[in-house]
Amino acid sequence: MNDSYGVRHLQKHIWENHAFSHIFNADFLGFALMVIAGVALLTFVLVYGMVAVWAERKVAGHIQDRLGPMRVGWHGWLQSLADGVKLMLKEDIIPTMADKPLFILAPPLVFLAAFTAYAVLPFSSRAQLADLDIGVLYITAVTSLGVVGIIMAGWASNSKWPLYGAMRSAALVVSYGVPLGLSMLPVLMLSGSLSLQEIVGNQGGGILHWNLFQAFPFMPLAFLVFFISSLAETNRVPFDIAEAESELVGGYHTEYSGINFSLFFIAEYSAMLLSCGVAATLFLGGYLPPAFRTLGMMGLPRLLAWLALGLFLLWRFTSFWERRQFSEALFFAVLTLAGLLLWRTFPHLFWFLTKTGVLFLVMLWLRWTLPRLRIDQMMYMCWKVLTPLAFVNLFGTSLWWMWAN
Amino acid sequence: MLTAIVFYILATLCVVTAVLTVTLANPVTCALSLIACLMCLAGLFAQLSAGYVAILQVLVYAGAIMVLFLFVVMLLNLTREEADEGTFGTARALTSLVCVAFLLDLYVFVDAAVGTRDFTEALEGFGSLAGVGEALFSRYLVPFEVISLLLTAAVVGVVAITRRQLSVSKASEPLKVAR
Numbered sequence: 038m039n040d041s042y043g044v045r046h047l048q049k050h051i052w053e054n055h056a057f058s059h060i061f062n063a064d065f066l067g068f069a070l071m072v073i074a075g076v077a078l079l080t081f082v083l084v085y086g087m088v089a090v091w092a093e094r095k096v097a098g099h100i101q102d103r104l105g106p107m108r109v110g111w112h113g114w115l116q117s118l119a120d121g122v123k124l125m126l127k128e129d130i131i132p133t134m135a136d137k138p139l140f141i142l143a144p145p146l147v148f149l150a151a152f153t154a155y156a157v158l159p160f161s162s163r164a165q166l167a168d169l170d171i172g173v174l175y176i177t178a179v180t181s182l183g184v185v186g187i188i189m190a191g192w193a194s195n196s197k198w199p200l201y202g203a204m205r206s207a208a209l210v211v212s213y214g215v216p217l218g219l220s221m222l223p224v225l226m227l228s229g230s231l232s233l234q235e236i237v238g239n240q241g242g243g244i245l246h247w248n249l250f251q252a253f254p255f256m257p258l259a260f261l262v263f264f265i266s267s268l269a270e271t272n273r274v275p276f277d278i279a280e281a282e283s284e285l286v287g288g289y290h291t292e293y294s295g296i297n298f299s300l301f302f303i304a305e306y307s308a309m310l311l312s313c314g315v316a317a318t319l320f321l322g323g324y325l326p327p328a329f330r331t332l333g334m335m336g337l338p339r340l341l342a343w344l345a346l347g348l349f350l351l352w353r354f355t356s357f358w359e360r361r362q363f364s365e366a367l368f369f370a371v372l373t374l375a376g377l378l379l380w381r382t383f384p385h386l387f388w389f390l391t392k393t394g395v396l397f398l399v400m401l402w403l404r405w406t407l408p409r410l411r412i413d414q415m416m417y418m419c420w421k422v423l424t425p426l427a428f429v430n431l432f433g434t435s436l437w438w439m440w441a442n
Numbered sequence: 443m444l445t446a447i448v449f450y451i452l453a454t455l456c457v458v459t460a461v462l463t464v465t466l467a468n469p470v471t472c473a474l475s476l477i478a479c480l481m482c483l484a485g486l487f488a489q490l491s492a493g494y495v496a497i498l499q500v501l502v503y504a505g506a507i508m509v510l511f512l513f514v515v516m517l518l519n520l521t522r523e524e525a526d527e528g529t530f531g532t533a534r535a536l537t538s539l540v541c542v543a544f545l546l547d548l549y550v551f552v553d554a555a556v557g558t559r560d561f562t563e564a565l566e567g568f569g570s571l572a573g574v575g576e577a578l579f580s581r582y583l584v585p586f587e588v589i590s591l592l593l594t595a596a597v598v599g600v601v602a603i604t605r606r607q608l609s610v611s612k613a614s615e616p617l618k619v620a621r
Contacts (some may be wrong), residue, residue: 064445068444139471172496178498178505181501181505181509182504185508191510192470204517205518207509207510
């Protein structure tokens with residue numbers, strides 16, 4: 038019975054007298070914890086990106102009256118995994134005339150630029166790797182480095198299509214960084230802080246306290262400018278001239294294959310989800326629940342939401358029953374339960390992912406609806422529409438702020 | 443100890459990439475190593491808990507100015523011959539002389555500074571967002587506004603010069619879309 042005491046004593050003895058107790062000081066332990074948290078975040082971002090790729094293909098399919106991927110798993114939900122494995126097994130071709138070190142270095146750099154920004158993204162009041170007091174600036178700075186990777190890729194490929202793509206991307210990102218930064222300023226003005234955690238905290242108290250619904254019409258305008266600019270920053274349609282398939286074969290990643298190509302792919306989707314997450318944090322109350330009851334409608338919105346969910350589930354399950362698709366019904370039931378469980382146990386995470394997801398769907402919707410803009414139209418849009426609009430908006434918000442205080 | 447390790451890694455990388463910036467033959471790789479150097483500098487600033495300066499280093503220099511540098515270098519499209527054209531002529535000799543003189547100056551100044559002054563710790567909030575903001579809008583307000591005026595003048599000047607050249611070549615007319 039003295040055994041437990043003995044073991045503890047031995048542990049204490051080892052801890053105090055053994056050599057590695059000096060290595061495992063607080064500094065090192067903190068570092069090790071940071072590494073573990075980083076690896077966890079990396080796994081999350083990779084899975085997140087893969088789900089996003091699948092969602093893109095399904096939404097694309099349904100918008101074009103197709104089914105999209107259907108073969109691997111239920112409605113093709115494992116398609117991204119299968120594609121990832123395929124790309125990993127493919128030969129990684131490096132063109133003979135390419136600048137080899139830069140060619141290899143470019144895809145990880147593009148991915149890193151998107152990934153490192155996730156460190157300050159608040160998934161909940163506690164799930165955040167680092168709450169920097171200059172979080173917003175950190176995200177802008179880190180994501181602006183992605184274009185360096187794109188230029189590296191375009192130049193190192195030593196081929197004309199990638200070079201054109203890289204130059205277009207550089208022009209686009211540098212230009213649209215201006216309205217993007219300007220459209221963030223009204224939010225910072227209202228919050229009085231650059232810490233993402235504080236910006237979210239200032240939007241507490243229900244949907245009417247979200248930054249989007251403040252200082253009408255200035256904040257909705259800021260959100261619009263921010264969203265359009267972040268579409269351009271992530272090279273998405275209608276601003277995807279950097280990788281325009283119909284003009285540039287594949288843009289900056291034309292010469293890439295195998296794992297390096299998939300890195301570009303994952304990087305693009307991580308960057309998209311990141312900018313959706315930042316938009317949700319800055320304008321839509323981040324991880325805070327909408328709390329519709331603050332609207333004073335006696336829980337009517339919640340009742341309607343439950344009703345809609347119930348009707349949707351009824352429709353799905355009757356369809357499964359009629360077609361005798363029991364395995365799919367089981368999968369769907371597990372998915373619904375997982376969603377409800379997430380909502381009840383981690384409401385912050387649930388709301389953050391929901392808001393990000395909705396914005397992401399809007400991005401997909403835009404991609405499969407709008408045609409691509411020409412480069413001069415894009416520059417016109419940036420310098421003659423969005424930038425002046427953002428400046429006027431900033432001025433208006435400051436006037437509103439002075440009036441309100 | 444960890445701080446020291448990170449410092450030495452960053453400092454070594456900083457020096458190596460700075461040397462590479464000058465010695466590499468290819469202008470694009472030069473620019474890229476300058477970006478790496480700036481990133482390491484940002485890391486050093488962050489270690490001094492001047493987070494705002496570090497972020498600005500990345501945002502302004504590595505993210506915006508160097509991207510423009512790369513853009514211009516790629517537009518010029520230097521070939522190998524143009525890049526290392528010329529031999530050790532008078533111009534290069536003069537340049538080297540100036541460089542050596544500058545290095546000596548630097549040595550003298552640093553030596554004097556280390557000899558006479560002891561390095562005191564920076565004030566609270568130095569290099570933080572609030573610190574920089576307060577300095578810009580109180581003590582350095584006039585220089586700050588003058589610089590912004592100067593930059594605006596430079597932008598207007600550039601536009602004026604390029605517009606004149608464009609109107610000569612008749613290229614400023616917008617593209618007409620066929621309907």
